Amino acid sequence: MSAASSAASLRRRRSETIVAALVLLIAGAAPGRGADVTSPAGSDAAIAQSLAELLRDARTVISNNEPLINNPDIGDKHLTGEVVLDDAIAMYRKATGVDPSSIDPASREGRLLRALMNAIVAVMNDNQMTINEKGIGFKGLIPAVFGRLVSEAFNGLAKGEALIKITAPTDLVRNRKALPDAWETKVIETKLLNPAWPRGQAYSATVDSGGHSAYRFAVPEYYTQSCLACHGMPKGALDITGYPKEGRKLGDLGGVMSITLFR
Amino acid sequence: MMAGLTIRARLIVLSSALLLVLIGTNGYLNRELAENSAEMVKAAQLLEVIEDANSAQIAFGEMRYWMTDLAVSMLMLSQHNATAAHNGMEGDLDRLAQHRPHAVAAVRRELAQYHRLAHQAVDQYTADHRVIGNALLAQASEHSVEVDRLLSAIVAEETRQAIAARERAVTGAAAATRVSRIVVSAAVLVGAFLTLMVLRSIALPLRRLVAAMDGLNAGDLAVAIPAAGPDEIGQMARTLAAFRDTLEELRLTLAQFEALRAVGRAVGSTLDLDTVLELIVARAIEFSQARAGMIYEYDEATREFRFSMSHGAEAELAERLRAQPIVLGEDAGGRPTISTTPVQVPDLLEPQGIGVPELATTLAGLGYRAMLAAPLLDEQTIVGGLIVVRREPGSFSDEIVRLVEAFATQSALAVRNAKLFDEQRRRESELRAAHDQLKAAQTNLVQAEKMASLGQLTAGIAHEIKNPLNFVNNFAELSRELLDELHEAIAMPPTAKSAGEVDELIVTLNGNLAKIAEHGRRADGIVKSMLLHSRGDSGERRPTDLNALIEEALNLAYHGARAQDQGFNVAIERDFDPSLGAVSIVPQDLTRVFLNLFANAFYAVNKRRREAADPAFAPMLKVTTRNRGEQIELRVRDNGTGMPPEVRDKAFTPFFTTKPTGEGTGLGLSISYDIVVQEHGGAIAIDSRPGEFTEFTLRLPRNPSVAAAAETQASA
Numbered sequence: 001m002s003a004a005s006s007a008a009s010l011r012r013r014r015s016e017t018i019v020a021a022l023v024l025l026i027a028g029a030a031p032g033r034g035a036d037v038t039s040p041a042g043s044d045a046a047i048a049q050s051l052a053e054l055l056r057d058a059r060t061v062i063s064n065n066e067p068l069i070n071n072p073d074i075g076d077k078h079l080t081g082e083v084v085l086d087d088a089i090a091m092y093r094k095a096t097g098v099d100p101s102s103i104d105p106a107s108r109e110g111r112l113l114r115a116l117m118n119a120i121v122a123v124m125n126d127n128q129m130t131i132n133e134k135g136i137g138f139k140g141l142i143p144a145v146f147g148r149l150v151s152e153a154f155n156g157l158a159k160g161e162a163l164i165k166i167t168a169p170t171d172l173v174r175n176r177k178a179l180p181d182a183w184e185t186k187v188i189e190t191k192l193l194n195p196a197w198p199r200g201q202a203y204s205a206t207v208d209s210g211g212h213s214a215y216r217f218a219v220p221e222y223y224t225q226s227c228l229a230c231h232g233m234p235k236g237a238l239d240i241t242g243y244p245k246e247g248r249k250l251g252d253l254g255g256v257m258s259i260t261l262f263r
Numbered sequence: 264m265m266a267g268l269t270i271r272a273r274l275i276v277l278s279s280a281l282l283l284v285l286i287g288t289n290g291y292l293n294r295e296l297a298e299n300s301a302e303m304v305k306a307a308q309l310l311e312v313i314e315d316a317n318s319a320q321i322a323f324g325e326m327r328y329w330m331t332d333l334a335v336s337m338l339m340l341s342q343h344n345a346t347a348a349h350n351g352m353e354g355d356l357d358r359l360a361q362h363r364p365h366a367v368a369a370v371r372r373e374l375a376q377y378h379r380l381a382h383q384a385v386d387q388y389t390a391d392h393r394v395i396g397n398a399l400l401a402q403a404s405e406h407s408v409e410v411d412r413l414l415s416a417i418v419a420e421e422t423r424q425a426i427a428a429r430e431r432a433v434t435g436a437a438a439a440t441r442v443s444r445i446v447v448s449a450a451v452l453v454g455a456f457l458t459l460m461v462l463r464s465i466a467l468p469l470r471r472l473v474a475a476m477d478g479l480n481a482g483d484l485a486v487a488i489p490a491a492g493p494d495e496i497g498q499m500a501r502t503l504a505a506f507r508d509t510l511e512e513l514r515l516t517l518a519q520f521e522a523l524r525a526v527g528r529a530v531g532s533t534l535d536l537d538t539v540l541e542l543i544v545a546r547a548i549e550f551s552q553a554r555a556g557m558i559y560e561y562d563e564a565t566r567e568f569r570f571s572m573s574h575g576a577e578a579e580l581a582e583r584l585r586a587q588p589i590v591l592g593e594d595a596g597g598r599p600t601i602s603t604t605p606v607q608v609p610d611l612l613e614p615q616g617i618g619v620p621e622l623a624t625t626l627a628g629l630g631y632r633a634m635l636a637a638p639l640l641d642e643q644t645i646v647g648g649l650i651v652v653r654r655e656p657g658s659f660s661d662e663i664v665r666l667v668e669a670f671a672t673q674s675a676l677a678v679r680n681a682k683l684f685d686e687q688r689r690r691e692s693e694l695r696a697a698h699d700q701l702k703a704a705q706t707n708l709v710q711a712e713k714m715a716s717l718g719q720l721t722a723g724i725a726h727e728i729k730n731p732l733n734f735v736n737n738f739a740e741l742s743r744e745l746l747d748e749l750h751e752a753i754a755m756p757p758t759a760k761s762a763g764e765v766d767e768l769i770v771t772l773n774g775n776l777a778k779i780a781e782h783g784r785r786a787d788g789i790v791k792s793m794l795l796h797s798r799g800d801s802g803e804r805r806p807t808d809l810n811a812l813i814e815e816a817l818n819l820a821y822h823g824a825r826a827q828d829q830g831f832n833v834a835i836e837r838d839f840d841p842s843l844g845a846v847s848i849v850p851q852d853l854t855r856v857f858l859n860l861f862a863n864a865f866y867a868v869n870k871r872r873r874e875a876a877d878p879a880f881a882p883m884l885k886v887t888t889r890n891r892g893e894q895i896e897l898r899v900r901d902n903g904t905g906m907p908p909e910v911r912d913k914a915f916t917p918f919f920t921t922k923p924t925g926e927g928t929g930l931g932l933s934i935s936y937d938i939v940v941q942e943h944g945g946a947i948a949i950d951s952r953p954g955e956f957t958e959f960t961l962r963l964p965r966n967p968s969v970a971a972a973a974e975t976q977a978s979a
Contacts, residue, residue, distance in 0.1 A: 174338060174339055174340070175337050243340060
């Protein structure tokens, strides 16, 4: 690897870190779960909710292990993909009463959940060198970065069947890749940012996507106190990553988890 | 060159020349400055263009950086920064396009290419198509190099033009400065020369004029006055020359005036006519520039002018003239020999038309050629003539004629004064004689008045003396009988009884003798008093019982009146203040006053009694004395005829009387006034109503040393 490509790689990593951090913080306060608890098993809504739940749980595990990850004194931290996945499944089970591993792998839901679980393990295992690096404190592997990496890995694994994207209102997007598409922009502006929209309620719709019908699902996520360290006041001041703060307040809409299920 | 112009014109020429130079220089400098300024503005505009081009280049560099950064980091911040830099660059290009539209259009074409390709590259990076992104970015880079090249070319070209403009401005300014220095230096030199010329053309004549003024001021009337040019100084020179002429005239006039004044003074002060005339003629000769002068006196009786005196004339001429009086109207042609206005003979050898051919012949015979004669007029009456003569023929100027006329007037005045003085001396002498006569008559009159009042009193005095005389006679007769009885008693044998009778007789005789002596003294006193009164001279003050003095005068006056008119009677009321005390007065003088007042009162009441023929009328006189502290007051009031105001006003005037001629001198109250007011420092006043009463009030100071001069008051 050349010096130039190494620098470019570092920069890309940093930007990913920033977007991931955004997603993590939002996930911490996500009230979207159970917005549609009555959805029948195996329906688009149920699948989307399950995917969102599992991804949020995995992010929470990473969040809980941040002090360990950023400890420069410990070398091998034994925080492998399997360790993280086990903790995430435990949390998923606790929340839903269902073990995702027990869902029929042949079913659409089981297939997509397994793709997500594989993506979680793969991302963690790919980043073991970074996590176990000794002598470096903050490593940039924050829940948000983790979430984006997992979603990208998932998109590769579930190609042609489903997409997971962490986006936000356009003026809050820091990474160009996280820019909302047309449908997302419209949902954010007309629904999720509408003062009359029930707080935490997800929005779903069946849309046409390239000649095929697709189920689209958008879960709003709101700023918690810990989010505001990078996104709060004073507006324009630089945060820990060197990016200007957005000047937002507690409870403002900060991000949207967008899931697309192709039919 | 300048002398032909007025000073004002010279100054106008000078200032116009300087002003023209100033305006020319200014105009040139203004034009140069304007050109210079335009060049500077152009250079400044070029600098702005360069600045814009540089700014656009910098903005393009920033844009390129942020686009590259965006491709690597995907950060929206980089995208925003790139957009901002692009916008800034577009603004720079807009401004630049105003000056270099073609070049900017080229830049924009390249920029658009770069922009399009760079954004495509970023989109490819975002979609993770890294290889395509790299290729697009490399293509964009070629356009970015072209944009840089184009902008650098603009900067280079504009910089070249700006330097050229600045060079032109600097060169133009240097040239303008050089030319203006030369022009200003030349203007200063020409201005200085012109100023010098103008100043010289003013200062030199002025200096000569000032010298002339100083000379005149110092009294040198012969001082040279510079020639009068056409300018203001020439006007001043003309004015100065006129001033000098006036000064000369004034000097002459002043001398003439002084001479006339001296003559006038002599006329007024010197009474010797010959001396005065001598002076007048001498002055007349002097001012008329004549050789000799003569005065003739006119004798109305003989109707001829006689030579009086001469000055400057030879003794022979004087002798001849004296022997040759000029007879009025002797002229063969029937013309008067003298007129009331001056007459002159310009040439005595040709004396045609003058009334005195003999005089002309005499004068011409002695070498005189011209004559001027002026009459001596005393209010249009000819009293003589003044003649001046000279050896040179020709007319006398009007001024000399007027002067000689004035001297003639002075001569006439001198003659008149001399006559008046003689007249005055004669009248003074007459007046003095009349005054002496008057004084003597006045003295006689006063004495006569005194005698008249004395005569009035004689009867009263006789009555007064008669009383004690009766007593003396009676007591003397009685004593003689008692002496007979005494003689008989002594002849009888002495007895105790007879001895007692003798003693009684002696006692009675003694008493009688004492009474005789007493009445004798009384008579003696009356006589003495009369003598005092008639003696006339003022006595000395002495403390006097005023009440007693009034009583005595009252008695004298009353009996005097009774002696003159047996039918006269009057009721006399006395209201004497017993506290009056002694008053320091001259008794005999005040007695005269009292007698006067009482006699007048008796006359008035008697007159009213006779004129009124009213049996009920009772003549009355009231005499009152009052002690008023420092003053003594005496009132004498009668109910006689009274006085009208005009009489009352003149009552104290000497020689004023209302009595028939021969009865009064008119001096009684006048003398009384003098005695009371002048001598005693008192006051005397009259109150009266015609047909009712008259009351005299006298106030006398008790102590004469504190008495102020009192005034006579006549109360209404």
